[in-house]
Amino acid sequence: xxxxxxxxxxxxxxxxxxxxxxxxxAEADLFDLAAPPLQQPLVARLVPVYAGLxxxxxxxxxxxxxxxxxxxxxxxxxxxxxxxxxxxxxxxxVDPVTxxxxxxxxxxxxxxxxxxxxxKGKRLTLQNGDVVALTRPADxxxxxxxxxxxxxxxxxxxxxxxxxxxxxxxxxRARMREALTCFVCKSVFHRPCSLRPCMHVFxxxxxxxxxxxxxxxxxxQCCESITDIRPTHRLQSLAESFLLSDPASRRPAEExxxxxxxxxxxxxxxxxxxxxxxxxxxxxxxxxxGAHSDSASNTALTVRHAALTFVHAMPxxxxxxxECDTPSCIDGFQCPVDGPHLRCSACRSCFAERPLxxxxxxxxxxxxxxxxxxxAGGCACSDLxxxxxxKEHEPPNELPPQTxxxxxIEQGILSNYLASHRILVKEAxxxxxxxxxxxxxxxxxxxxxxxxxxxxPVCRRxxxxxxxxxxxxxxxxxxxxxxxxxxxxRPDCWYGKECRTQFLGHQHAQSFNHVCYQKKSxx
Numbered sequence: 465x466x467x468x469x470x471x472x473x474x475x476x477x478x479x480x481x482x483x484x485x486x487x488x489x490a491e492a493d494l495f496d497l498a499a500p501p502l503q504q505p506l507v508a509r510l511v512p513v514y515a516g517l518x519x520x521x522x523x524x525x526x527x528x529x530x531x532x533x534x535x536x537x538x539x540x541x542x543x544x545x546x547x548x549x550x551x552x553x554x555x556x557x558v559d560p561v562t563x564x565x566x567x568x569x570x571x572x573x574x575x576x577x578x579x580x581x582x583x584k585g586k587r588l589t590l591q592n593g594d595v596v597a598l599t600r601p602a603d604x605x606x607x608x609x610x611x612x613x614x615x616x617x618x619x620x621x622x623x624x625x626x627x628x629x630x631x632x633x634x635x636x637r638a639r640m641r642e643a644l645t646c647f648v649c650k651s652v653f654h655r656p657c658s659l660r661p662c663m664h665v666f667x668x669x670x671x672x673x674x675x676x677x678x679x680x681x682x683x684x685q686c687c688e689s690i691t692d693i694r695p696t697h698r699l700q701s702l703a704e705s706f707l708l709s710d711p712a713s714r715r716p717a718e719e720x721x722x723x724x725x726x727x728x729x730x731x732x733x734x735x736x737x738x739x740x741x742x743x744x745x746x747x748x749x750x751x752x753x754g755a756h757s758d759s760a761s762n763t764a765l766t767v768r769h770a771a772l773t774f775v776h777a778m779p780x781x782x783x784x785x786x787e788c789d790t791p792s793c794i795d796g797f798q799c800p801v802d803g804p805h806l807r808c809s810a811c812r813s814c815f816a817e818r819p820l821x822x823x824x825x826x827x828x829x830x831x832x833x834x835x836x837x838x839x840a841g842g843c844a845c846s847d848l849x850x851x852x853x854x855k856e857h858e859p860p861n862e863l864p865p866q867t868x869x870x871x872x873i874e875q876g877i878l879s880n881y882l883a884s885h886r887i888l889v890k891e892a893x894x895x896x897x898x899x900x901x902x903x904x905x906x907x908x909x910x911x912x913x914x915x916x917x918x919x920x921p922v923c924r925r926x927x928x929x930x931x932x933x934x935x936x937x938x939x940x941x942x943x944x945x946x947x948x949x950x951x952x953x954r955p956d957c958w959y960g961k962e963c964r965t966q967f968l969g970h971q972h973a974q975s976f977n978h979v980c981y982q983k984k985s986x987x
Contacts, residue, residue: 506872507563510556510596510626511883517545517624519876522558522565524632524705529556531570531598546624547597548573558586560705563634573574576601590628590862593888598944599626612932627883631862637710644703645883647669647685652706652713659683660692665699669723675854676726686812694733752814784814793840795821806833809923810849815839826915827851831924837921850927855897855918857927859890866932868939871966873973876941877951884973895936897960936961956980 468536494821509832510520520541534551543549550571557566569575569582576597582588590596601623644652649671655668655736664685666674671693674684680690707714784805791798797816799805804817806825809832817833819825824837834851836843843851850857868874882892901918907930909916916922922930944952957963957976960983966973 470662473516478668505632507632508565508590508628508630511880512628513595513625513627513884514545514623516695517543517626520556520626520879522556522561524563526556526558527560527768529558531556542622543598546599549624552728553598554582556972559709561702561709562637563641565628565630565634566870569681569932571598571857573600581741592628592630596626596628598626601625607656610953627886629879632863635737637706640702640706641710641713644699644706648674651719653703654715654720655698655727655729656696656703657693657697657729659690660684660694662688662711666694667723668695668729668845669726672728673726676728686807690756692733692735693729695729696730700786703849769942785816787816794823797821806835808833808835808843810834810836810843812852813844824851824921826921827923827926828916828920829909829911829922829929831913833925834921834923849926851921852917853919854922854927855901855926859893860928860931862889863935864932865929866929868932868979869961869967871973871978873966873970874939874979877947878935881947892935892938893931896931896938899937900934905937908936936979951977956983958983 498939505524506521506523507526508522514517518540520529520531528554529541530537530551531543533542533544533546533549535542537552543553550573553569553571554575555568555570557568558564559566566587567575567582568587569584571584574584576582577588577590578595579597579601586948594931602906611815612757633682638939641652646653646667647658647664648666651667653665653667654947656665657671659671662683662685666684671684675690685792780794784800786792788799788803797818805814806817807814813835815825815835815838817825820839821838822932824834825835834843834849834853836846843849861877867878881887882889896905897918900907907916909930918929935947954958954975957966957972957980959965960980962982963976963978966976966978
């Protein structure tokens with residue numbers, strides 16, 4: 465039997481880094497407030513290897529899901545395709561905090577993962593690409609062993625087989641604890657609120673007390689001026705799930721009561737002031753930005769985050785980067801007095817703004833500033849928020865959420881195709897990158913910084929967006945005979961990928977193909 469039949473302990477050094485604050489957008493949280501989702505996000509799915517089997521979706525709040533052919537099994541997980549299945553064949557367990565998915569066999573005839581029979585009653589952690597057979601594979605012997613290829617290549621004949629596909633990456637409790645920790649009180653969020661425009665998150669009571677002191681007008685973490693404060697319900701849900709799984713991290717009732725007393729943030733959030741566009745505070749010349757700073761000091765340095773974001777000039781006293789004090793070890797550059805600086809979006813430290821120095825300082829897509837390719841030693845946070853040429857980014861393990869503009873129907877079609885043809889998302893990345901390299905495929909995106917190449921520097925978030933745009937071409941080039949008839953017989957939507965109804969009506973998204981371009985306007 466495989467040594468994978470018992471789950472391995474969570475290791476802090478095996479976490480896949482990702483930023484939960486990326487999900488704390490005020491627009492999404494306000495939408496959730498107006499129309500709360502019926503289910504938590506989709507974490508993974510079991511994609512059928514054979515036709516006629518249902519897709520088994522696993523959400524963050526799925527908990528313990530029972531799969532089998534019993535009448536008491538939930539409809540979405542009841543399988544009547546084979547008499548070899550037990551009434552309660554196996555259980556799928558989703559950890560709402562780490563997003564780990566485990567399988568536990570409860571059947572009579574056995575459950576097989578990658579051809580090896582799972583020990584009954586033991587938990588097995590599923591990995592992306594695992595083949596899960598609920599009936600004995602064709603070539604399995606008495607010991608339950610079978611080749612991985614045999615599980616996929618045999619004809620269905622009443623057999624039940626799936627491929628496990630992860631849609632959200634697994635994390636660890638240590639990393640989740642770090643991501644859910646307030647910068648001010650150093651404890652797990654209690655009613656977290658995000659600040660605009662920097663989007664840093666704090667407890668509502670902590671940020672209320674911070675503002676009540678009077679002398680503090682900026683973000684406690686980056687000092688940027690605050691324009692809006694919005695409760696983030698997604699992080700609130702994550703924090704509650706984490707505390708349920710780790711009661712030791714829960715704060716005393718007295719401390720929570722103090723936070724509630726200090727909390728002045730209403731459920732819908734609050735606005736502190738209007739945002740000013742960077743081009744409204746200048747006459748068009750970057751050199752005049754410092755003249756419009758709120759500071760009375762003539763020696764204040766100007767810090768700009770990006771050309772496409774709302775920013776404010778920040779008075780910073782004294783040397784703010786290594787090159788203010790010491791010439792660069794790369795080219796001997798030293799910051800002039802009152803020289804412009806950028807703030808790195810990863811490590812939040814300042815560095816000289818030098819658009820003509822030859823070393824990339826901004827993401828080619830979003831124009832956010834990063835210091836990793838500029839500094840001699842790179843960025844201290846480059847592992848968490850990579851900034852590198854597009855082709856050097858790590859291939860993803862799952863489809864980006866931006867794929868097909870978020871149309872889950874079209875995403876499911878592509879996911880099923882990849883699973884049925886045993887194509888990993890990493891392999892789709894390699895194919896798209898090769899086409900992009902020779903110019904056959906071009907990401908259909910608005911790029912104000914000019915045409916993009918595979919060596920254009922981008923941040924991790926934009927790398928996912930570019931890959932999602934390339935997947936549009938990947939899906940369009942698939943031959944019709946490689947897709948189910950239920951997919952190919954759908955007519956093209958007149959508005960194509962620009963259609964807005966595809967996100968409002970499930971029936972419309974299912975009945976029409978949206979992986980196409982908008983037809984020409986009628987004369």
